[in-house]
Amino acid sequence: MPDEKAIFAANREWARAMCESEPGFFDRLVNQQEPEYLWIGCSDSRVPASQITGLRPGEVFVHRNIANIVPIDDLNCQAVIQYAVDVLGVKCIVVCGHYGCGGVLAALRGKATGLTGDWISSIVALREQHASDLAALATETERHDRLCELNVIEQVRCLSESEVIKTAWSRGQALQIHAWIYSIKDGLLKNLNTSVGGPIGV
């Protein structure tokens, strides 16, 4: 594990390399933040939004939590969404899950307790909602993968029905919501093709 000293050294080297390759890079960022993407992803350490997308500082506003969910009563998550849509004017919200998600597995197995259990309770409900489809799959890995996908699709549905998003669409703001999923096995993103671009799913 890199110690604190090593992390600061790596940071200095990164800042130096950025200045060398793009003079004025930090000066440009200081006075403006105009990201076109809001990324809602899992807190999992293996799914870093910027690195896997190639998006650079200033290009993506990020919210991460366990199992990338967007509870309507979570002030943190909803405030991020409101700021991104109303103030930053992002053009695209990506909900990105990942296969092998521990939060989703805990919901699948009904194992999580305490605060984590409370947090993923909506995924437990989703599991129940799709119980027969999941039971038709042969292995737990397949059921886990499918529930990871269903969870992303469900979050896109919840987002598209939130007041912030509906208000943005009603005033004509161009705003797409996409459902993506990432594979830790090969580092690739997959589009789940459930994009929403307006109240009627344009």
Ligand SMILES: [Zn+2]
């Ligand atoms: Zn996860």
